Amino acid sequence: MVPSTRNWVIFALLTGALQVLADAPAAAQGTIRRHLVYFRDKAGTPYSVAQPQAFLSARAIARRTKQGIAVLPRDLPVNPAYVAQIQGLTGSPRVVYTSRWFNAAVVSCDSATLARITALPVVRNAATLNRSQQVMKATPAPVQVSPAAARGTLATRAQYGPAYRQDVQIGATAMHDAGFRGDGMHIAVFDAGFPGVNQIPALQPVYQENRLAATRNFVDDNKSVYLRNSHGTNCLSAIAGNQAGFYIGTAPKATFHLCITEDINSEHPIEEANWLAAAEYADSAGVDVISSSLGYTTFDAPSTSYTYADMNGRTAISTRAATFAARVGMVVVSAAGNEGVNPWHYISAPADADSIISVAAVDSFGIRASFSSYGPSADGRIKPTLAAMGLAAAVLAPNGAAFRGNGTSYACPVLAGMVAGFWQANPTLTAQQVIAALRSTASLAANPNNSLGYGIPNFVTAYNALHPTAPLSATGQRGAPDALALFPNPTGDGALTLVLPEALRDQPLRLRVLDARGAVVAQQQLGATSASEVAVQLGRLAKGAYTCEVSAGATRRTVKFVQQ
Template sequence: MIRNLFLLLAIVSLSPIAEAQSYRVFFTDKGSSEHLLEHPELLLSEAALLRRSMQGIAIDHSDLPVAPEYLKQIQRMGGELKAHSRWLNYAFVEGLSAQDLEALPFVKRLEYPKKHQSYLAGTQAQFDYGLGTTQVELLNGDALHQAGYTGRGVTIAVIDAGFTGALQAAVLDSLRQSGRLMGSWSFINGDTNVYSGQGGHGASVLSVMAALDTGVFVGTAPHANYWLLTSENVSSETPVEMDHWLMAAEFADSVGAHVINTSLGYTTFDDTTDNFDYSDMDGNTTVVTRAADWAASKGIVVVASAGNEGAGSWQRIGAPADGDSVLAVGATDGMGNYANFSSRGPSYDWRVKPDVSAMGAGTTLINIVGQVSSGFGTSFSSPCIAGMAACLVQAKPNVHGEEIAWKIRRSGHLFSTPNNTLGYGIPDFEFALNIGLEEDPMALKAEVYPNPVNDKVYIQGDFNRGQKIQIAIYNQAGQQLMAVERNWQNQLEMLDLAQLSPGIYFLNIHSDSMSHQLKLVKK
């Protein structure tokens, strides 16, 4: 039995969104919650504690709830609590002045939302995938299923809009009847009803993973467990939705989720003064991106849609797809060709984005009335990857979630030559399953020094003698200024950068065993 699962939800009643001055109020400490470190069973479910234990992840202060006495004092002063985060230790507050909040002894700082920143082995399975055949086989996912890895025993949290249609869909009968639908929660309304009022986008996304109707439609993780979490209010687009996403991610961690799929992205809002700039897509700025990276640090594989802006004026990925620990998924058609609506990379700080790609043009799914249909968007390529990630987690339960994500990137068909449309390419999940310890990403490193550099920079890397490596230098506009290919001979390799003007550059190193990107400052 999960104890104190709604520890903070029971203390705080989240009210409907209203127009008012709002702040993220960051606290100095966790107050009376500190003693709970001695009782982790009161913080996380048995499943969550098991995942942490198997991956060697310690319980720490970020797992403690926000101090209830701090929240009650803010409420007594007339503040409305819209959201809160144990990971980042803050509350989203409306109705109080900055002066009132800053005067509280337990308040560390305020953040203005308009600024967005302050600084399990199974048995063999052979499926007739029906209409889902192409999207599974494009990833070589059927090979994992045939090896017995179908997501059994693995929990996926789906953070999305509404799930209308999920209760009616025949292809989800197995999910409902087998007890693998673990529960639901709306972080918009503060109740378990995710099936009406917010549309059926979440149900469509869920079906790409969870469908199990042999000969009709089988998804990428047909035997996984699922939590259905609603954070997206379809009637508006406001910054607090990102805070609700963070709450959903924290909830997913607390119930032991191994994978999060989120087919949501944030770039523009109803109030245009809230809109992000491309410079905000740097992996560190938006609260939803920071939340996604926190989730990944807890051992959860976080999979996010890259966005559908490829043919529009924005063109780039959105948040949280820009996170450095997030698997951002672009879209292809059934032949593996880039779908032109799919948002492009790189991130603003010039990391490869999207990370990988999957079928998002003509993807089989269920519609709002639960019938099998098809759809277009990275919303549907993302769960293709998330479901297969769950199968990989089942096969490698002791592997940290971030290494699972690395294996997926490493198996991409463009790993050695990534681009801004497909990223590292289309993963081969049989290849990802068989990547051995000799390609442990934790053991593969590349460094440059000195940095900042005058003229000569030295590269140190864990490459084998004679191994072919490609080195490229880009400016901040994404223009390639230098490209060399070498057979690695020494522990150190030297590059002469005398011809470059002072400024910030990005050095990309690729080999058949790793891909690494570094920021370089030229004096």
């Protein structure tokens, strides 16, 4: 069988597991492999949840604090004394990287050394991650989709070029017009390589404006990313492209972390371990959104492949890693897979993870692409989550040329950029509230299915649902400038951000909350402020519809909201 992610990459280019690891046979003695070594505990660790700055960046801590996410023991690094015990063994074992969330280490060594490692009292067990050592192949040249396959995706807005249709379909052009282009948002792109990214004209603003935060190559264990396979270049361009009159992506002002986790020359669980390491890096660096156009179903022998039953949200290493990433406050956006017309048929890991966005592919008319993988997850959850343009999507090649390609691989970054801009526009939302807002306002929200999930989201529709009294027009222009607005709406814990019209600024304010009967259920005084937004904490309200009234002297404004 053709390895799943390698097939995805080739598919995209040509057209435009810890559970299974357990008790795997050791590699032949003398051959250096990579193994995942699990420790028994974190006893005696010098790290503490009370001092997260020792292992998390200030940005990572701020992301968690903003969302009310506590630092837990699972976030602590592995005990360095345990790592030292491995490194002190004969056979020269090399600890490639460690996993906080799995309390494990990826170790490079031969089977004799692995036996000594597993005999250590601090080690619970180990599994071999890779089975072959292959020479890296040259990057294949991308093949363009014929113009006939574009089906109406010719640009109708000169500045966006061929990216216009995929951008406008999800409201990204209106998002840009409203001033949200991903500024200040950090996006990590996990892929197979980024050749040409540092030379493509449409991507030069990333460098000119110092918006490349980091590069990490987890395959070769270094920081070189402008090599290997161009699939990552294609995917990044759908987000970061920023050359007016030629090509504009969905979050052209975001800050990027480029991570190589995928080796398309073979397919083994080491790549999922790389995904885990990249996700933990993204967490520690304070990344907001992960865009991953990778998927795992089938491995090269003798590694054991998955079955559909394993797509249950708790088996594959990449799936479990994606779930952890969601739990610490990142929005994970994952391609659903290109197996719709293949025997596998269903989504791939990590698209089966809970609490993430799994992306299906549609054409420019919103019609599902035949190759797009189906749900549900094996445990019955709606999958995919959302959809974006992945049939005849426009991306950039390493030489800077634009071409059209097919794949949920391309739908994923197109949507990931909009997610970043939407979160920028609604900064008080948590990661899960961002997902909920997009899902509840998408085209199939009233009747989701297992081919397109909740459908195609739209920035304007989702934004206006949160800001009903200060909506955006279809072109992103703000409406009702003298109206009071609040978000999030619906709200869940009584915490609100009020958007004050000019008539209510620079003077003391009185706030009252009235229930559906008109009874006052909460009230407070607010100090004078010249700010357009002010945060208020109302306390826990019963579920229902409310009116928020803010007054200053004779000036009064009201806005309705729903408490969930």
